[in-house]
Amino acid sequence: MVDPQALQQAHDALAGARAKLEKLRGIDPYFIDLSLRENPVGSCLGQTLEQKLRILPLLREFGFQRIQLGTLDYALPDEPEVDDDLMAYLRDHGIDMTGCSAFTAIGIAAEDGSFTPDPSQLKLRDYGVPNTLHEIYLSRRGMQGNYDLPTLRRSLPASIRWLQQNIRGDHGGKPKIYINIVDGCDAFMESPEAVAEILTLLADQPIAGVSIEDDRGTYLPFQVGAVVAAARAFLPPPLKLLVHVHAGGGFENASVIEALLNGADGAWGGLPKRAAIIGHASLGELIANLVRIGNPHMQAYQLDRLLPLATTLQQLDEGGPVPEDLPILGSNAYRLTLSFFRQLGDRFMDLPPEAIGGRYGYRICPLVSDGPVLAGRLAEVTGQPAASFPPALTEQMIRLMRRDLRAGRRIDYDQPAELLALLARAERV
Template sequence: MSSMQALENARAIVAQADAKLEKLRAIEPYLIDLSLRENPVGSNIGQTLEDKLKILPKLREFGFKNISLGTLDYDMPDELEVDDDFMRQLHKRGVDMTGCFAFTALGRIEHGVFTPDPSQRKLKDYGVPNTVHEIYLSKDGMCEYGKYDLATLCRTLPASIRWLRENIRGDHGSAPRIFINIVDGCDAFAGNIEDTCKVLALLAEQPIEGVTIEDDRGTFLPFLVGAYVKVIRQFLPPPFKVLVHIHGGAGYENASVIEALLNGADGIWGGLPKRAATIGHASIGELLANLARLGNPHVERYGMEQLLPLATHLQELDDMAPVPNDLPVLGHNAYRLTFSGFRQKRDRFMDLVPEAIGGKYGYRVCAVISDPEVIARRLSEVTGRTVDHFPEKVTRQMICLMRRDLRAGLRIDYDKPPQLLQLYERAARDSEPRNPPSAAADHASTVS
């Protein structure tokens, strides 16, 4: 192959990638926020009624139009949950629930008579206008959790949708918006595609808003999730909506969401923070940040400058503990520079400055990589003094000392204020002129 032909091929390959970027920039994501349910189910503690009453207005203020108030299709429905109290309280107070959803389960048909599931009755009693209605389609899921076979499901599903349409008053008195969530969606496509496609064909004839699928263990590769979404689109073209919900498991979750969007998905449902029923999920907060990174204009309808503080507040509320430092995008260390060359810039392709999501840069000293700028700025954080108070001659000597310490077998956490200040004083003694921060120790106790 000639160099000219190789160059043309390279341009064609990059053009394909650019076309994908343009598609992602143009998407107006359809989001159902689940911060009132997805995040607390992964917490060791959960949310109280008072917590939920305070959270809902914050979600509205952030810009969410679609909010799930909770789950009604849980085991032992007679033993109520906080979600029940929350929805009943909203209904009792006459709070506007436009755009609100709750999760419900399939009813039953016996001897030709349809009986709604307890969750469906609760949806009506609590005045919630919309629902994500859950089914199972993998062979194991239908048997173990659904307690039905395919024939029974195909008889019951239209009747269950009909009951919802006849008994639930939707937004502003309209028909309810009904999503069918295939809880074991990825498993169903992988192991029972024929039955899954039969049900999709059935759903194409139903008066529903759309379909969602889950990767509830977070184990399916992104290209598989993309392929399954593409199959759904063969049966449910627009205006049907297609959403995905991807748990963390193998580390694919956010990549899987991008693949889903590129293959026809409209958006996702999930919580704003990372916390989820597993070790995390592809959160709405991460998706909004990643779309902002691409220059998607539609994310500006949300309070992006509040994304990081709000997500942090919600996760800290749920866990009664700090957000894990090394969480991508939303963690404390996500925007603490260890090396100045890692700084993201506002106008550079694929960068997202922390200010865009309500954060700011911090600095973290790492013995092997940190450069004079990072060291000086971390010293500024610790002491409260300006960056120019710390001469480059001294910060460079600090780098030399860290290298020497490691070669001598000393493993010291220099990011901690006492150790950092001791290192500075050592370097200042080795440098001329000496310039130790005499007041530094007075500030160190207040900086973590």
């Protein structure tokens, strides 16, 4: 007999999971797209001005309302980057920059009250970019060589005031200023009191919100969730709380989900996976996963363009194909090796490729591939309908693959020539 107490514990655990799922379904996430900066940072090639000018309208057409044009707080500010050229071009040609922003660094307020804006702030003003992610560091290691905590404490309000007075925001209004704590997870783990002090200060400033990064991708999802919950305690709505997570330890997408469950409003990142290190929690992956759970707000985006657009942008940055085994966005993510793995539109938590603008393909793995997969791959290779390869024929192909492997012959049947040779052998039996 089933233990009633154990059964109740099981029901309670599942109810908790359903409650989290409902919360994720109801979130209308606040996104800032970074495909013009995050993705080329990790690229061996970068993006040219011509490429950026082609990408920008594609991002708007997809549905992004807030787009990061680039970075202005880079090293050697006297040596412009392509990001500078893009912003100057948009300004000089009267191209609408509504919702656009750029990274800047804070200026420094001296003890005598004088304020020196950072070169990136001056560039933001001169290029006419209406909004900014204004970056600070809060850990001891991050602040070292830049400023100390007392300097940061007096410089932050002065820097925000300078932006409010000198930057013309969207439609002539005030700029949206997001304070990005680059080492936010590090700082919280090191000194929650110091972070709490700065967040309390920021809560009274005329800003749009705060962003927290796991900039190396080394924190576990529950740690990122805890950091967000801790930050939210000092940053009540309507202040936005955003996250940005790199893929250092492979936790990135789970970390963003934990962040949303713990009070984050959204995230910023590129649409493709490519990022500064080995990847990041991309907006493409996050949107796909929210589609997976039935979040209705994702209908605001051209979902039929998600997979092809993310793939195209990553191919541009890579100068080659997207890694095949990349989850969600890689080609093998939707190449079936066994028909059992097919995701269905009417099954809970499945995300068929058609939902994000893709389609199923087939990949032969001799140990497990079944008849439908063999027929599907043969259709891809020959151009003939899959139905023209009957079950008896594909069964014989399976038998031959097993015999080859048992005889020590390791053959890549996914290659067209080897697959056609296998087909010919099966037809002769």
